[in-house]
Amino acid sequence: MGRMSRMSGPDLAEFLRRPHIGVLATLRRDGMPYSVPVWWLWHDDAFWLTGTTSRVWCRQLRHDPRASLCIEASEPYVGHVGVDGEVSVHEPPEFDIWPISRLLVDKYVGRDDPANAAAVDAFFANMQREPRLLFRLEPRRHEPNPLRAIDLRVYRAKRADREHRSASGADDPGSSGERAGGRTG
16 A cells, blocks of 8 residues: 655644634434535644534534544645544533634634734624534544644555556656656546
8 A cells, every 4th residue: 555645743733723624524314424614723632613503514513423524735735634533512601612712713814914803803703692612523542543644745656556657658758657747547
């Protein structure tokens, strides 16, 4: 099997700091997957997501806590992070959801730019008028790769792919195999 290049610690930290959109997969009652784009926050060794109590994906997670989150980006470089697990539900009044919710708004609306402060305040004030909750998705520590953090700047083909290219002459400069900027199927 081919090896994917894992993100280094500093690259992973920078990747998780950036406001990339994630895709959350939950399960419908009939077992079919349901996916939705979400904002997420890596905080205290877990991913935090917020939503309103009426959202489909929030209702699904309350019924079945199994979830998968995939975060893909092309900036500052091509890579992705994936995690599977079960969420825990956190809601008022038992849990103060607002400090983490504010961090999410700072990340996605503020974007490290003080000029966005008014927009952050307005967005956060709006959130506080909605019936919201938080979900905490913690990587499954007992698995060999609980957090799949892949750096796609380096593509290492599977051995079978390399052998096929070599046998078919695709690695020769005059062949119609892999060329700058693209791959053949």
